[in-house]
Amino acid sequence: MPSENYVFDIERNDGKGSIRHDRFQVPKKKISTVLEGLTYISENLDGTLAFRHSCRMEICGSCSMSINGKPRMACSTIADSLNSEVIRVSPLPHYEVIKDLVVDIDPFFEKYKSVKPYIIRKDEEEHNKELLQTPEQFKLYEQYSMCIKCGLCLAACPISGSDENYIGPAALAAALRYNLDSRDQGSNVRLDITGGENGTALCHYAGECSEVCPKDVDPSKAIQILRRSGIAHELKQFFRREKDARR
Numbered sequence: 001m002p003s004e005n006y007v008f009d010i011e012r013n014d015g016k017g018s019i020r021h022d023r024f025q026v027p028k029k030k031i032s033t034v035l036e037g038l039t040y041i042s043e044n045l046d047g048t049l050a051f052r053h054s055c056r057m058e059i060c061g062s063c064s065m066s067i068n069g070k071p072r073m074a075c076s077t078i079a080d081s082l083n084s085e086v087i088r089v090s091p092l093p094h095y096e097v098i099k100d101l102v103v104d105i106d107p108f109f110e111k112y113k114s115v116k117p118y119i120i121r122k123d124e125e126e127h128n129k130e131l132l133q134t135p136e137q138f139k140l141y142e143q144y145s146m147c148i149k150c151g152l153c154l155a156a157c158p159i160s161g162s163d164e165n166y167i168g169p170a171a172l173a174a175a176l177r178y179n180l181d182s183r184d185q186g187s188n189v190r191l192d193i194t195g196g197e198n199g200t201a202l203c204h205y206a207g208e209c210s211e212v213c214p215k216d217v218d219p220s221k222a223i224q225i226l227r228r229s230g231i232a233h234e235l236k237q238f239f240r241r242e243k244d245a246r247r
């Protein structure tokens with residue numbers, strides 16, 4: 001007979017190298033999602049359990065963690081869908097742990113910022129102008145603009161796990177998002193960054209990033225497109241230098 005409880009097996013980490021596993025019985029009828037299970041534990045069984053969450057609807061991107069061995073959002077992971085009475089929860093891989101399930105996401109955002117994820121205009125004056133865009137122009141980058149910066153893709157990426165300097169899938173997808181934006185004039189600046197030694201060249205196209213992305217951003221596809229644009233960009237620069245040298 002199936003049990004009335006889920007067993008939450010949670011990796012507890014004090015952030016100083018001490019790791020233990022705690023097991024909690026959570027009544028199935030009290031919860032639907034894994035996040036609700038963690039909240040039940042926090043409110044009824046152990047108030048010291050640390051985890052992040054906010055929106056509870058897969059928008060804020062803060063409840064990322066490893067659930068039964070896969071990076072997922074706790075708020076949109078239905079406990080029943082895991083087909084297991086034991087739910088193993090641990091912090092996201094490839095991030096430093098601060099406490100329990102809370103990881104340091106600063107390096108993720110530093111990488112994100114490094115690709116200049118904003119509209120760049122050559123003329124400062126133009127910042128004050130309305131920049132019109134057609135629905136067709138918006139469609140070109142819409143998919144890549146859906147990123148909620150949850151960091152799951154970086155946790156799933158084998159290259160990010162072995163090379164901390166790799167810019168990573170979310171930041172590269174953001175670079176493409178702005179390069180495809182008709183209002184932007186900064187693609188050459190970004191292609192210099194994404195085509196550098198820590199950029200698209202490190203990707204092995206394992207595709208794990210796209211598999212775990214909750215918003216179907218498909219960072220793996222973005223990296224392939226970005227790499228092709230990077231090659232065209234480098235060739236253009238090469239011929240420009242040759243032309244200048246002949247003058």
Ligand code: SF4
Nearest residue numbers: 147148150151153213
């Ligand atoms: S690309 Fe997807 S998995 Fe990566 S941070 Fe954005 S939403 Fe999350």
Ligand code: FES
Nearest residue numbers: 054056058061075
């Ligand atoms: S709580 Fe906001 S994405 Fe899960």
